[in-house]
Structure formats: structure tokens, C-alpha cells
Amino acid sequence: MPMSIEQNTSRLRDVTEKTIAEILKTEKVLFDEQFRYALLNGGKRLRPIVTMLCCEIAGGKSSDARYAAAAMEMLHTFTLVHDDIMDNANTRRGLATLHKKWDVGTAILSGDEILALAYRALLKTKSKKNVRLVEIFTKAFFDVCEGQAYDKDFETRTTVTSKEYLKMIELKTSALFSSSAQLGGLIANVSEKKLNALAAFGKNIGIAFQIQDDYLDCFGDEKTFGKKIGGDIAEGKRTFFLVRALEKSPRSVLLKKVAQRKISASMIPEGIKLFEEMGLKKEAEHLVEKYTQTAITALNVFPQSSSKETLIRFILQLVGRKS
Amino acid sequence: MPMSIEQNTSRLRDVTEKTIAEILKTEKVLFDEQFRYALLNGGKRLRPIVTMLCCEIAGGKSSDARYAAAAMEMLHTFTLVHDDIMDNANTRRGLATLHKKWDVGTAILSGDEILALAYRALLKTKSKKNVRLVEIFTKAFFDVCEGQAYDKDFETRTTVTSKEYLKMIELKTSALFSSSAQLGGLIANVSEKKLNALAAFGKNIGIAFQIQDDYLDCFGDEKTFGKKIGGDIAEGKRTFFLVRALEKSPRSVLLKKVAQRKISASMIPEGIKLFEEMGLKKEAEHLVEKYTQTAITALNVFPQSSSKETLIRFILQLVGRKS
Numbered sequence: 001m002p003m004s005i006e007q008n009t010s011r012l013r014d015v016t017e018k019t020i021a022e023i024l025k026t027e028k029v030l031f032d033e034q035f036r037y038a039l040l041n042g043g044k045r046l047r048p049i050v051t052m053l054c055c056e057i058a059g060g061k062s063s064d065a066r067y068a069a070a071a072m073e074m075l076h077t078f079t080l081v082h083d084d085i086m087d088n089a090n091t092r093r094g095l096a097t098l099h100k101k102w103d104v105g106t107a108i109l110s111g112d113e114i115l116a117l118a119y120r121a122l123l124k125t126k127s128k129k130n131v132r133l134v135e136i137f138t139k140a141f142f143d144v145c146e147g148q149a150y151d152k153d154f155e156t157r158t159t160v161t162s163k164e165y166l167k168m169i170e171l172k173t174s175a176l177f178s179s180s181a182q183l184g185g186l187i188a189n190v191s192e193k194k195l196n197a198l199a200a201f202g203k204n205i206g207i208a209f210q211i212q213d214d215y216l217d218c219f220g221d222e223k224t225f226g227k228k229i230g231g232d233i234a235e236g237k238r239t240f241f242l243v244r245a246l247e248k249s250p251r252s253v254l255l256k257k258v259a260q261r262k263i264s265a266s267m268i269p270e271g272i273k274l275f276e277e278m279g280l281k282k283e284a285e286h287l288v289e290k291y292t293q294t295a296i297t298a299l300n301v302f303p304q305s306s307s308k309e310t311l312i313r314f315i316l317q318l319v320g321r322k323s
Numbered sequence: 324m325p326m327s328i329e330q331n332t333s334r335l336r337d338v339t340e341k342t343i344a345e346i347l348k349t350e351k352v353l354f355d356e357q358f359r360y361a362l363l364n365g366g367k368r369l370r371p372i373v374t375m376l377c378c379e380i381a382g383g384k385s386s387d388a389r390y391a392a393a394a395m396e397m398l399h400t401f402t403l404v405h406d407d408i409m410d411n412a413n414t415r416r417g418l419a420t421l422h423k424k425w426d427v428g429t430a431i432l433s434g435d436e437i438l439a440l441a442y443r444a445l446l447k448t449k450s451k452k453n454v455r456l457v458e459i460f461t462k463a464f465f466d467v468c469e470g471q472a473y474d475k476d477f478e479t480r481t482t483v484t485s486k487e488y489l490k491m492i493e494l495k496t497s498a499l500f501s502s503s504a505q506l507g508g509l510i511a512n513v514s515e516k517k518l519n520a521l522a523a524f525g526k527n528i529g530i531a532f533q534i535q536d537d538y539l540d541c542f543g544d545e546k547t548f549g550k551k552i553g554g555d556i557a558e559g560k561r562t563f564f565l566v567r568a569l570e571k572s573p574r575s576v577l578l579k580k581v582a583q584r585k586i587s588a589s590m591i592p593e594g595i596k597l598f599e600e601m602g603l604k605k606e607a608e609h610l611v612e613k614y615t616q617t618a619i620t621a622l623n624v625f626p627q628s629s630s631k632e633t634l635i636r637f638i639l640q641l642v643g644r645k646s
Contacts, residue, residue, distance in 0.1 A: 027465075029469060029472070030469060030472040030473060030476060031472055082431050082432070082435060085427070085428065085431060086427075086428035086431060086432065104408070104409075104427070105408065105409035105475060106475070108405050108408060108409060108431055109405070109409065109468060109471055109472055109475065112405060112435075112468050113465065113468035113469065113472070115438075116461060116464045116465035116468055117465070119457070119461040119464070119465075120461055120462075120465060123454070123457065123458055123461065130454045130457075131446070131453045131454055131457075134442070134446065134453075134454075134457050135446055138439060138442040138443055138446065139443075141439045141442070142350075142436065142439035142440070142442075142443060145432060145435050145436035145439055146352060146353060146436065148432055149352070149353040149354055149432055149436070150353060152428060152429070152432065153353060
């Protein structure tokens, strides 16, 4: 009997946990406690699961991709640790952020060294294409920093177009998904054509995932979402909704106040209501659907397989978690 | 007529400046101003000069090593930008540190992205051994973080042995010199034996350089040193001198106060005098000489050449700048 999608993804999540634990055991680091705290306290392991499933759909063995998968998760963790400092965030996955539990210096350095470990993990991969692996990984590292720079820049700008917003999430979110998918394919030794298909798959699923994340902040269920609804509005964050709303109604007093972080608690439900009235809820749903379908279509170059079915159902779950 | 050592090193410094400027021009980044500020405002370019000279002594062309050389300088800059935040430093090379001129978030992110650019620069190198280049570069990145972790850890500890101090500077300072030397050799396609010799050269010169740096803080000439004498003492920094002095006289009231940063201005000359009375000035001079000689001896596997002569005279200048 074939494994269910839950069994399949939980198997790969397990491989990720074990591989990261193995890396931490092999590499002796002074900040061992901090590394375990950042790397082994939950996390959905989406990116490593994408890497390993993409390796499988391309005919490879997921175990051959496990170090690259762990490297992607560690690259992701590095960005979270540093972004949390920049955003002055207090909690992450229900725990104090690393810089709150320790201090900013320790968090900067832990982030840096987790990235060094990520490169070392990646280099453990047995593949003739290791230089390409490093190139793709480094491109993701570069893009994710550039995306964060844009996100930071948006905070102080009065106007941000939806085109700029899309560019930002392509860098900040899609880059990691795209390179996660490509690494898996490369390890399975795919052709350039298939590699490009995996890049497109990752890019589109990343955009869908980010818009969905913005969506859940307004229209999700607090219980399953795990965060307070309207948190992005409270922070004046340039999400899909705020950017599009300001584009459509640049003179709205409420929207201006949100963008300038001059809001009171009652404005959060007002803002959400306004987004819905402006048709942005529907627009977001449509975009998530569109990017998800484009992502799935990109996989057409791969033959049908149970891994492909798992991957498609996995990402549908990912963007469909509206509860 | 052969070039003088000054002409030779200034030529390589020039190549470094141009290569970094070229990289910044090619890669479009949002924080262009910050990157130029961090990367193109002086700096002695010691590490890239070592990379290119080591490439030459191994029979290669220095121009083939220019991207790797620039990558080493950028890795070094990344560590300076992040370390300055951790140390709450106000100035660097006579200018405000990046996090003081902008803000901590911008400095964290700029450091991160400069490192991403460093990897991208390294990957531009035309060599069949690119995977080894990345491995050696990543080892240096990992070690320098680990060294900084130890240095940070020392701040809060009551006792630090001189063995621990040596281990720390091997990681924090020698790692970059060692990998700078190795990258140059690898690009010139040296044997494993010669690669090991270059690693030993870099390691020993790094230790000599760091002890000399500690030495200048106490016994240098303010005019040529470029920093205020006794700055390390004022900060209670675990230098060679403080570590050795506390090892020899753990009960000294003055030393304890220095270590706990409970000092007044008058204690700085007292501290320096004490170090000298304890014989540590001589001990440091002896160690710098010893490690420098070991470094030079490691180069015996390379034939005599004008590049080798330049390299030896360059490092002698480096550790001999007592003025």
C-alpha cells in the first residue's frame, strides 16, 4: 500500500530533523545551545521537503539530497534569526527569539555561523555538480538578503507599487523555494530544461505561499494560523493587501494611518473590512490560485509518480490552509 | 629593472580595489551606498595581497586569483561590520562604523549580503578546483565565526589560559590568512604538499600578526599605529598581554580591575608598565619572531622568485611595523 501524503512528508520531515541533528553533533561549536535552540525547535521544514521531493520526482533518491535539504533549512533559519533582530520580534514559533533569550551580538554571530554550517552541509552532498549546487545556493542567499533589503526599504517609503511588492517577495520568499527545488533536481542529475521547470515551480509556489501568508494574517483562523490576526496591519507591514489597497485608494485616511503605524486597536478589523470591500480578498484568492496552478503546470515535464502526487498535494495543502 | 616591494604590493592593492569596484558595478544591490562605504574606504588589503602573491610563488598568474582575493577581502569586511556591532564600536578606519552611520539592522543585512557577494566573487574564478576553493573559503568563514564566539565568551570569563588565547586567534585571525594563502596556491594548481605548506604559512603569519597587533596597542607609536595606545586595556580585552599577565599573576589587583573593566585612565600606563616589568614585551617580541620564522620556513618548498621575495618582505614589514 503506498504511503499517504502525511506519511510521506512526515518521513521527509524526520530525515531533515535527523540530518540537522547529525550535523550539529559532528561540528563542534561553542554556541551549541543557541544552535539547537534555533534549529531544533519546530519549524515546518517546508523547504527541505521540497528539495527531497523534487529529487524524487526527477528520479533521484531523497536520501542523496538530505544534506542539501538541511542546508536550505539552515539558510532559512539564518534569515529568521537575523530578520527577527531587524524586526525587533519577541517570539518565534512560540518561544523567545534568539536575541531576546540571549543578546543581539550572540544572535548575529549564531546566524552567521549557522550559515557557515549550511554551506558545510551542502558540500557534503555527493554529486558531480557541486559547483552548480553552491552557485544556486549562493544565489538564494544573495536574493533573500536583497529581498529583505527591499522589505526594509518599504518601511520608510510612502508609495510601494504592487509590482515592487511582487519583486520583493520573489526575492525574499521565492528565492529559497526555487533553489530548494533546483537543488533536488540537480542532485538527481536533471537536464537544464527540467532544472528550469523546477526553478519556475519554486518561484511560483513561493509567491503563492507568501500571498497566502498575507491572506491568513487578515482572513485566517487564529487557532490554526498560530499568530494573532491583523498582526501585519498593527505593524504597518507592506503586505499584498496594504500595498494593493493604497494603490487603489491612495487618499484613504485609514490606510495612510496603517502605513504610518499610527493606528489604534479598533482599526485592525476596520482595515480587514476595507480590504474585503475593495475586492482584495477575492483578488488574493485568485492570485494564490493562479500562481499555484502555474507552479503545478511547470511540473508537467516530469512523469507521473507517487512522489509527484505527494509534492502537488503537499503544496496544495500549503496554500490551501485557510481553515 | 625589477619592481620594488612597494611597487609590487601597491600593484596588487590596486588590482584588489579595481576587482571589488567591478563586482559592485556588476551586481546591482539596493544598499549600494552602504557596500561602497564598507568596501571602498581604505583597508590595507593584506589578505588579497597574500592570495595573489601565493598564487605567483606557486607559478600562477596573480590576475587568475583576483576574484578569490577580492572574496577574501569581502569575507574579512563582513566580519568587521558584524564584529563592530557586537563590540559597539564607534569608528573604523577613521569613519563612523556602518551601524552608527546607518543602523544595526542595515549593518547586519549589509554584512550578510557582502558575504553573499564574496561567495559569488569566489565562484567567478576559473579553476578546475572550484569545489575545493569553496571548501577552504567556507572553512575560513566557519572558523572566523567560531573565533569570534570564543573572543565573546572570553569577555565574561574570569580565567583564560594562553593556550585558549592562541586557539582563539588561530580561529579569528589565522583562519583568513591561511585560507587566503591556500586559495592562491590552489588556483596555481599546487600539490597537496605545497597546499599544506601555504596553510602553515598563513596560520603562523596570522598568529604573528595578531600578537604584533596586541603589542602595538601597548608599545606602538600612536602616529603610525592609527589608534589610541592602550585601547585594548581600556576595554579589558583579552589580549596576549592581559591573558599572559593574569596567568602569571592571577592575584594582581590592577590586572583584575583591567579584566573587569573597572579602570581609570591612569591605569593604562600602569598596565603597560606592568606588562613590561613582567617580561611580556620581550616574550611577545620573541613569539612574533618565532611564528614569523616558522611561516617563512614553510615557504621553503617553493623555489626562489621575485614574488617569493616580495611576499617575505611584505610579511616582515607587516609584523615589524613597530616604528
